[in-house]
Amino acid sequence: MTEIARFWNGRLDDAARAEVFIRRHPNGTFEVQATVAGKNRLVEHLTRQRAEALAAALTAGSGWRRVAPARLSR
Numbered sequence: 028m029t030e031i032a033r034f035w036n037g038r039l040d041d042a043a044r045a046e047v048f049i050r051r052h053p054n055g056t057f058e059v060q061a062t063v064a065g066k067n068r069l070v071e072h073l074t075r076q077r078a079e080a081l082a083a084a085l086t087a088g089s090g091w092r093r094v095a096p097a098r099l100s101r
Contacts, residue, residue, distance in 0.1 A: 028052055030096035031075070034086045041065060047085050048096075049078050061085055 029051045036045040041064065048060040057078035061068045072078040 031057070032079075032082065033094050033096050034082065034091050035094050036086075036088075037090045037092060047082050049075075049082050051075070059085070 030048060031051055032049040034047040036043070038044045043064070045061070045063045047062075048058075050058050050060070052058065057072045057075050059070045059072065059078050059081045070081060072081070
């Protein structure tokens with residue numbers, strides 16, 4: 028699995044920290060993982076466009092920033 032994009036809301040405390048990841052599976056599908064206060068939600072998509080649209084909706088508020096994806100594939 029390869030991380031395509033990663034977003035962070037800029038908060039450091041565990042209760043308010045949120046991250047959104049877009050990953051590509053080896054079979055060509057994509058997933059969006061949203062982590063808020065340590066709780067995860069995972070949604071799989073068939074296209075990168077749908078995954079990016081969901082990530083954009085999840086990160087629409089203020090304070091979100093795109094951070095460099097991890098360099099290693101899982």
